Amino acid sequence: MFSSFNIHTLFLYLVLKFRYRQPRFSSRRQYRRVVFKHGECNVVQGKVAKRRRKYLQDIFTTLVDAQWRWTLLVFAMNFMLSWLGFAVVWWLIALNHGDLDLSVRDNNSTWEPCVREVYSFTSCFLFSVETQHTIGYGSKHTTEECPQAIFIMCLQSIVGVMIQAFMVGVVFAKLSRPKKRTQTLLFSRNAVICQRDGILCLMFRVGDMRKSHIIEAHVRAQLIKKKMTIEGELLPFHQQELKVGGDGEEDRIFFIWPTTIVHKITPESPLYMLSAADFLQEKFEIVVVLEGVIESTGMTTQARSSYLPNEILWGHRFETLVSFKKETGEHEVDYSLFNNTYVVDTPLCSAHDLKKLISLRAHTEMHHMQPLDSCTNYCSEQSDTATSGSRTYRPRSELHDKQLSTSDLMMAQLEPFLINPGELPGPESFL
Incomplete structure (x- = not known):
């Protein structure tokens, strides 16, 4: 009797498990990404007329793509x-x-x-x-x-x-086919934003685990978000190219060790007007693509990944993972540090506001006026005051133009979004 009871319980457990189990990508599809972190595109081709006939007309590709x-x-x-x-x-x-x-x-x-x-x-x-x-x-x-x-x-x-x-x-x-070659091409778990040579930059890291290298490797990045045209047309998946490159500011990289890919947030960048708080409110997706020729086979391969706003760490920088070993005379790559970042002082305002503050500071120093604090100190002081409560504060001036000096007026027009870089919201869609 005890044995039959256990068998019956096990049977009910298996029935409920297989009946109510979640789909394969249910935990990841809630993000509504266009491209998953592992590179698979979240796109299903539906309602195609004469689908089977068209697949049979290209039977070779159909069999190659099939399981x-x-x-x-x-x-x-x-x-x-x-x-x-x-x-x-x-x-x-x-x-x-x-x-x-x-x-x-x-x-x-x-x-x-x-x-x-x-x-x-x-x-x-x-x-x-x-x-x-x-x-x-x-x-x-x-x-x-x-x-x-x-x-x-x-x-x-x-x-x-x-x-x-x-x-x-x-x-x-x-x-x-080079599809499996992408399994050894790595993208960092998060992207970061920090200053490099005084310019705010979006950065992510790519790496290759194999000894055989990727020849003619180059990187591209696309920002996908909603856009409303001046005619009132809604573009739900508007794509905009992000200019990215390695240390030489070129999309082609010498890919012999993990490389940090940099996008400078300049006036031509779609991220130019976004501050730290805006990154938590905006809904977009940055799709990154690494392409190159496999050294051992001569075939072209492509690896993909993507970053949502909550996966971009403001005020962080990647740790160095390449070191020189004097004992062996070799450069060693420590992939345990591949995703590691550390906090650095970074202005919380947008690149647009940062440029204004730098110009304003240069203007005041030129006219022997009292110099303004740097954008980092200004944002940090305001952040300590604004985040002392339970909500984030976005300062706005309530004074009239006539009550302010030129410097104060320009400062009041700046709106650095103040938020702790470590505070990130839960995952959400870019749609």
Whole structure:
């Protein structure tokens, strides 16, 4: 009784588990990303007219893209159907010529069959396999008695070679495609924003675990967000290119160790007007793409990832992970530090406001006025005051222009968004 109770409980558990289990990507699809962190595109092609016909018209690509079980099934079925099809043809030839009537063959010593040693459909099937793959086990062979048999033998040989060439090409293309090469190409878990040479920059890190390198590697980045045109048209997935590059400010990188990719937030950047608080309120997605040629195969590969606003750390910088070992004379890469960052002093205002503050400070110093604090100190002092309560404060001036000096007026027009860089909201969609 106790045993039957346990079996019944286990059965109910399995039923409920498989009935109410979550979909494969349910935990990730709540972000509504365009590209997942591992590079898969969150796009489903639906309601395509004559989909199956179009897939069959490009059967080679369809088989290469299909899962292995379907490719191997088609591989086996092609050979089986060709063997059976030609076995039927050989059986019809033998039947029409009377080769299957043993009484006729025994009573006529001069009888010449179309195919020797063929007496049934089974022997026709064996002859079909031997002919298509040029096995030639023994005495089965065609004679000069039936021209149609000679023609079918030639035709089956050609068809067999074509099937083998096609299926070997599919399997080879499937094995050698560079899709799996992206598994060893790494993107940092988070992107960061900090100053580099006095300019706010968005940075993320890419790496390659293999000893064989990616040749002609280059990086691209796209910002995807909603946009309303001046005509009132809503573009739900407007794409805008972000100019990115390595230390040399070029999209092509010398990819022999992990490299930090930099996007300078200049007036041409779509991030130019965004402050730290805006990053927590805006809804967008930055899709990054790494492309290059595989050194060992010469094939082109592409790795993808993406960053949502809550995955961008304001006021952080990546730790150095490449060091020189004097004992071995080699440069060592410590991939345990690949995603590590540390906090640095960074203005919380936007790049636009930072440029204004720098210009204002230079203007006041030029006219021997009392110099203003740096943007970092200004934002930090305001942040300590604004975040002392339970909510974030965004300062605004309530004074009239006539009550302010020129410097105070320009300062009042600046609106640095003040928020603790470490405070990030929960995951949300960019839509």
